[in-house]
Amino acid sequence: MNRITKKQALTLLKSADLLGLGQMADNSRKKLHPDGTVTFIIDRNINYTNVCINKCKFCAFYRDKDDPDAYVLGKRKLFNKIKETIALGGTQILIQGGLHPELDINYYVELLKTIKDKFPIHIHGFSPPEVCYMADKAKLSIKKTLQILNEAGLDSIPGGGAEILSDRIREKISPNKIGKDRWLEVMEQAHRIGMKTTATMMFGSVEGPEDIIEHLDAIRRLQDRTNGFTAFIPWSFQPGNTELSQKSEKNSKSKTQDSEANSSLVPRHPSLLPATAVDYLRVLALSRVYLDNVPNLQASWVTQGLKMAQVALRFGANDFGSTMIEENVVASAGVKYRVSIQDIINAIKAAGFQPAQRDMCYNIIKSDL
Amino acid sequence: MSLKKIENKVLSEKRLTTEDALALFESEDIFTIGRLANIIAERKNGKNAYFIQNHHINPTNICVNRCKFCAFSRSRGDKGAYELSIREIIKKLRSQKTENRKQTPPQPPLSRGEVYPSPVTRHLSLPFREVHIVGGLHPDRRFDFYIEMLKRIRKALPHIHIKAFTAVEVDYFSKISGLPPSETLRELKNAGLDSMPGGGAEIFDSRVRNRICPEKVSGKKWLEVMEAAHKAGIKTNATMLYGHLESLKHRVEHMLKLRELQDRTGGFQAFIPLAFHPMNTKLSQKSEVRSQKSKPSTLNPCGYTSGIDDLKTIAISRLFLDNFQHIKAYWIMLGEKIAQLALKFGADDMDGTIIEEKITHSAGALSGNALTKAQLTNLIEKAGKVPVERDSFYRPVRY
Numbered sequence: 001m002n003r004i005t006k007k008q009a010l011t012l013l014k015s016a017d018l019l020g021l022g023q024m025a026d027n028s029r030k031k032l033h034p035d036g037t038v039t040f041i042i043d044r045n046i047n048y049t050n051v052c053i054n055k056c057k058f059c060a061f062y063r064d065k066d067d068p069d070a071y072v073l074g075k076r077k078l079f080n081k082i083k084e085t086i087a088l089g090g091t092q093i094l095i096q097g098g099l100h101p102e103l104d105i106n107y108y109v110e111l112l113k114t115i116k117d118k119f120p121i122h123i124h125g126f127s128p129p130e131v132c133y134m135a136d137k138a139k140l141s142i143k144k145t146l147q148i149l150n151e152a153g154l155d156s157i158p159g160g161g162a163e164i165l166s167d168r169i170r171e172k173i174s175p176n177k178i179g180k181d182r183w184l185e186v187m188e189q190a191h192r193i194g195m196k197t198t199a200t201m202m203f204g205s206v207e208g209p210e211d212i213i214e215h216l217d218a219i220r221r222l223q224d225r226t227n228g229f230t231a232f233i234p235w236s237f238q239p240g241n242t243e244l245s246q247k248s249e250k251n252s253k254s255k256t257q258d259s260e261a262n263s264s265l266v267p268r269h270p271s272l273l274p275a276t277a278v279d280y281l282r283v284l285a286l287s288r289v290y291l292d293n294v295p296n297l298q299a300s301w302v303t304q305g306l307k308m309a310q311v312a313l314r315f316g317a318n319d320f321g322s323t324m325i326e327e328n329v330v331a332s333a334g335v336k337y338r339v340s341i342q343d344i345i346n347a348i349k350a351a352g353f354q355p356a357q358r359d360m361c362y363n364i365i366k367s368d369l
Numbered sequence: 370m371s372l373k374k375i376e377n378k379v380l381s382e383k384r385l386t387t388e389d390a391l392a393l394f395e396s397e398d399i400f401t402i403g404r405l406a407n408i409i410a411e412r413k414n415g416k417n418a419y420f421i422q423n424h425h426i427n428p429t430n431i432c433v434n435r436c437k438f439c440a441f442s443r444s445r446g447d448k449g450a451y452e453l454s455i456r457e458i459i460k461k462l463r464s465q466k467t468e469n470r471k472q473t474p475p476q477p478p479l480s481r482g483e484v485y486p487s488p489v490t491r492h493l494s495l496p497f498r499e500v501h502i503v504g505g506l507h508p509d510r511r512f513d514f515y516i517e518m519l520k521r522i523r524k525a526l527p528h529i530h531i532k533a534f535t536a537v538e539v540d541y542f543s544k545i546s547g548l549p550p551s552e553t554l555r556e557l558k559n560a561g562l563d564s565m566p567g568g569g570a571e572i573f574d575s576r577v578r579n580r581i582c583p584e585k586v587s588g589k590k591w592l593e594v595m596e597a598a599h600k601a602g603i604k605t606n607a608t609m610l611y612g613h614l615e616s617l618k619h620r621v622e623h624m625l626k627l628r629e630l631q632d633r634t635g636g637f638q639a640f641i642p643l644a645f646h647p648m649n650t651k652l653s654q655k656s657e658v659r660s661q662k663s664k665p666s667t668l669n670p671c672g673y674t675s676g677i678d679d680l681k682t683i684a685i686s687r688l689f690l691d692n693f694q695h696i697k698a699y700w701i702m703l704g705e706k707i708a709q710l711a712l713k714f715g716a717d718d719m720d721g722t723i724i725e726e727k728i729t730h731s732a733g734a735l736s737g738n739a740l741t742k743a744q745l746t747n748l749i750e751k752a753g754k755v756p757v758e759r760d761s762f763y764r765p766v767r768y
Contacts, residue, residue, distance in 0.1 A: 018713055018753075019407075023400040273744070276751040277706035278713070307676030308706045314399055314677060350675040352397065 006213050009290050013209045018282055025285035025316030032295060033318045038353040039296075039362060040320040040344055043092035043124070044085040048073045048111075052098025054129065056174035057244040058163070058205055058237050062098055072100065075114070082119050085325055088341070091359050094158055094322065095125035105138045105145065109152040116153035123153055124360055127160035128186035132178045142182075143189045150195060156360050157190050159198035159233060165218045166211040173205050173244060184222055191228025196361055199229050199294070203283055204236035204275030205244060212283060216290045223293045230362055231296035231319060234283050235303045236275035277308055281315045288316025296362060301347075306339060310351035319358075320344055345369050372401050379405045379688060382412075387621045390689045394617040399681060399714075406684035406715025413694060414717040418754035419763060420745045423499040423532075423721035424462060427728060428453045428518070432505025434537070436582035437651035438571075438613055440731040442505050452507065455518050459525045462500060497722065499761045500526075502533035503568055512546035512553070516560045523561030530563045530761040536594035536605075537569030540586045543594075550597045558603060564761055565598055567606030567641055573626050574619040581613055581652065588623075592630055599636025604762065606697070607637045611682055612645035612674035613652055620682070624689050631692045638763065639695035639718055642682045643702050644674040646729055679707050680714045687715030695763065701729050705740065705748060712752040718759075719745060 004012070012021055049072045052062035063070040082093055093115075108126070115123060126134075126149065135145035146157075163170060165180040178186075190197050199219050203212055223229050237244070275283075280300075288297050298321040299312035309320060323341045348355035356367040375389050385393075393402055429452040432442035443450035453461070500522065515534070522531060534542070534557065543553040554562075572578060573588025586594075598605050607627045611620055624640075631637050645652070687696045697718040698711030708719055722740055740748075742758070749756040758766040 019400045019403045026400070273747045276748055277709045278752050280706075281710070305704060305706065307673065307679065307704055309676075311676040311680065311707070311710065346672050347675065350672065351677050352675075 003292060004290060006217055009213050009216065009286060010209060012289070013212060013282065013286050016282075018278060018285075021282060021285045021289070022315045025288035026314050028288050028292070029297070029316050029318055036353050037356050037364075037367070038313060038318055038320060038348045038351075039356050039358040039364070040348070041092060041322050041358055041360065042085075042088060042090040042325070042341060043094055043322045044081060044090055044325040045094045045096070045322065046073070046078065046081055046326065048078070048095060048097040049100045049103070050098050051100045053101055054099055054174065054176045055243075056163075056177055058173050058202065058239075058242050060238075060240060060242045065101065072103070075111075078111075078115075079118065081326070082115065082121060086119065086121060088325060089357070090121070090323075090325065091365065092122040092124050095123060096127055096130065096158060096160060099129060099133045105134045105140070105148065108134060109148060112149065112153035122155045122360055124156045124158055125154055127158050128183045129161040129178050131157070131186050132182055142186055143193070146186070146190050146193055146195065150193060154195075156195055156230075157187070157197040159187075159200040159229070159231075162200050162215070163202045164205075164207045164211050165201075165215040166207065169205075169207045169211050180218065184218060187228065188222055188226055191222075191226035196228055196230050198231045198233060198298075201232070201234045201283075201287075202237055203234060204279060212286075213290075216287060220291055220293060223291070227293070229294050230360065231298055232287055232291050232294045233298040233300065233321065234280075234287050235300040236280050236283075238303060239274050277304070277311075280304060280308065281312065284312055284317060285315045301339065301344070306343065306347045310347055313348075313351050313353060319362075320348060320355075372396055372398055372405075375688075376401065376405060379408060384691055385689050387625055390621040390624065390685055391617060393685045393688065394620065394681065399677060399684075402681060402684045402688075403714040406687040407713060409687050409691070410696070410715045410717050416753070416755045417717060417757045418712050418749040418752070419695070419718040419757050419759040420742075420749070421499055421721040421759050421761065422497040422742060423501055423723060424497040425723050426453070426458055426461060426500055426502045426504075428458060428502060428504040429507050429510075430505050431507050433508050433541075434506055434582065434584040436571075436585055438581050438610065438645055439728075440646070440648060440650045441728040445508060452510075455514075455521050458502075458518065459521060462522070462526055462529070497529070498766070499530040499532055499721070501566060501723075502531065503535055503538065503566055503728075506538065506541045512542050512548075512556075515542060516556060519557060519560035519562055531561055532564045532566055532761055533557075533562055535566055535569035536591045536598070537586055539565070539594050539598070540590055550594050551601060554594075554598050554601045554603060558601060562603065564638075565595075565603055565605040567608040567637070567639070570608045570623070570627075571610040572613075572615045572619050573623045574615065577613075577615045577619055581610075588626065592626060595636070596630060596634055599630075599634035604636055604638050606639045606641055607631075607693075608641045608643050609686075610643045610645055612678065621689070624686060628690055628692060631690070635692070637693055639697045640686050640690050640693045641697040641699050641720075642679075642686055643699065644679050644682075646702070647672055648731075676707050676710075679703055680710060683711045683716050684714040700740065705744075709748040709752050712749065712754050717754075718763075719749065721745075 050061055050063045051065050051070050055062055085093060112123060131145055135142050161177065162183055163174055165183060167179050170177060170179060187197050201215050219232065296319050297317045298319045299309040299317035301309035301320060302324060323344055345355045355369045357365045359365055378385060396402065430441050430443045431445050431450050431452060435442055519531060539550060539553055543550045546553060570591055571582055575587060578588060595605055609623050683696060683698060695718050696716045697720055698708040698716035699720050700708035701723060703711060722742060746756040760766055
């Protein structure tokens with residue numbers, strides 16, 4: 001087992017031939033998942049609120065408390081969504097939302113308990129920024145907060161909010177969001193109390209190749225210690241309706257005007273064009289090669305479309321992620337692929353793999369599809 | 370199966386047999402296939418990846434052929450049936466020009482009857498340099514109408530290259546005019562036709578063809594019209610519609626026929642594999658029954674083709690069609706993401722800016738319907754290729 005170093009990874013990311021890197025990733029994937037099964041989970045993404053004090057520049061979803069389209073999801077609506085999910089064969093809900101200034105940990109504890117009382121469903125919820133926000137407001141340690149949530153019914157933690165785990169970049173794209181260390185600490189504490197989590201990476205905004213390597217390395221190091229990550233999910237920044245893309249457009253149109261306000265945002269491309277298919281596959285393949293201790297790698301059909309997700313299965317990915325009965329965040333950036341569970345099953349088969357429905361821990365629930 | 374033997378052939382510039390092509394289709398080693406295809410692409414075109422600023426016009430969707438894979442065609446009187454007059458066509462083309470003039474303020478306003486000081490300036494002010502015209506086989510329009518269309522476009526936009534009419538349309542013109550194909554083509558050429566697109570080839574195999582487009586001209590006829598066009602000095606493209614009911618063998622046989630004709634005439638410029646799009650077509654409805662019973666297959670009968678199949682088909686066509694200079698990744702059909710990847714799998718052309726695409730979009734295209742020059746250039750550069758804006762004959766455009 002010789003592991004590639006950060007330096008080697010950087011060289012691969014910057015200058016490896018795409019097909020060569022793809023081949024390496026495909027070999028790594030075959031070693032980890034030799035039977036050609038590609039998994040997916042039937043779940044629903046429930047965003048309990050879009051009110052958020054963080055206001056990240058890459059996000060098109062957040063609103064102020066007083067905005068006309070700000071919302072906090074009522075319980076009846078929430079329960080209906082869960083009922084529908086179960087009726088569709090779903091086994092999990094993903095609960096994530098903005099950092100709402102008026103909701104505290106008691107709200108979430110009560111929410112979790114009521115859901116668990118009513119429904120036999122896995123609750124995957126609250127990314128590290130949300131956990132930290134709850135902990136800070138309640139003046140509790142991260143560990144204590146996680147224990148409380150876990151006892152109330154939270155089963156696992158999604159890997160969102162990682163963006164790029166490089167504080168240099170985080171200051172530019174999400175200055176109010178928790179830093180790299182706190183994100184990692186939440187995950188470490190969660191793993192220590194026996195909760196599994198995933199890890200994500202959002203690339204294609206203003207980071208450089210070094211930042212991507214820093215991110216992958218942080219995940220690999222933590223995984224060496226805890227082995228609590230079930231999967232890694234890289235996806236690319238979707239510029240529609242975001243402050244980041246508007247700023248960069250402004251930037252490119254009038255370089256002198258507003259230059260002070262925008263000086264911290266120097267996009268790689270004059271109008272911050274989204275990461276292309278080649279960029280996506282390169283990062284995906286490198287992730288598979290670098291993260292030798294993370295068992296699963298998800299293809300992001302939500303941001304890439306089904307055809308690209310199929311190709312991703314030969315560039316390291318072994319999982320299609322969620323069927324996304326409902327998705328709001330990427331959709332608000334103008335990216336919408338309407339896809340049914342059957343579409344996902346067909347797409348996996350057409351790519352030459354065996355589809356199987358899984359749970360959050362990658363146990364196969366149904367494989368005769 | 371190892372591809373070593375095929376690799377040796379590719380490296381020593383030997384022609385691949387149909388067995389080789391089939392072995393490639395059956396192989397799962399997309400990395401070797403892509404790498405070999407890229408070797409050929411670079412041998413033929415260096416690192417160049419071409420695009421053109423073009424404009425699509427579909428004069429009518431009314432069509433006497435009602436092919437089962439088509440979601441665009443209508444019968445006369447159907448909801449959504451339309452026909453553009455020659456005036457409307459020219460207006461559409463001109464409206465693009467006007468928009469472009471607004472963007473370049475230094476242009477002096479024209480008074481009636483005045484012409485631009487130099488035709489070159491005028492030419493450069495156009496946002497496109499080629500118009501691509503294909504449409505349905507209209508039951509009432511006479512051959513004269515098409516001649517008139519060409520003449521008037523030529524007159525209105527003298528510097529625009531007119532690429533128009535598939536072999537299927539030309540065959541239909543020949544029927545309605547009573548002229549033989551060669552004569553029909555000569556008339557079209559005299560009226561202003563500069564080159565022809567490659568559509569309507571679908572799949573040549575007659576059994577499959579009878580199932581997917583029973584009314585359309587045979588594969589043999591399609592090839593005859595193309596041969597006549599090449600003999601009349603008209604360059605054309607060639608296409609293949611795949612991912613419906615055909616087998617891999619049918620794809621190889623299709624490409625073989627094209628390679629044989631190209632050996633004789635050298636008149637094909639580019640080969641364009643076209644991925645079948647199922648939405649709103651008769652084939653997709655049939656497939657509901659099929660897909661439940663059919664075992665997993667890379668052909669994915671009558672759903673969308675897989676991205677992997679799209680890339681393999683591009684690459685294998687690049688390897689097999691050694692006498693074609695260009696392989697086009699038509700982004701409208703593939704989506705811009707797969708089209709960009711295709712540049713790593715042997716394609717050297719992304720087609721163009723394509724203002725207003727209708728045919729693929731009727732069948733659920735996953736792409737938008739226009740790309741800007743900046744977007745195309747970015748996709749090409751990120752794939753490690755050199756963007757080259759071309760004219761209709763693949764000559765680099767210089768400003």
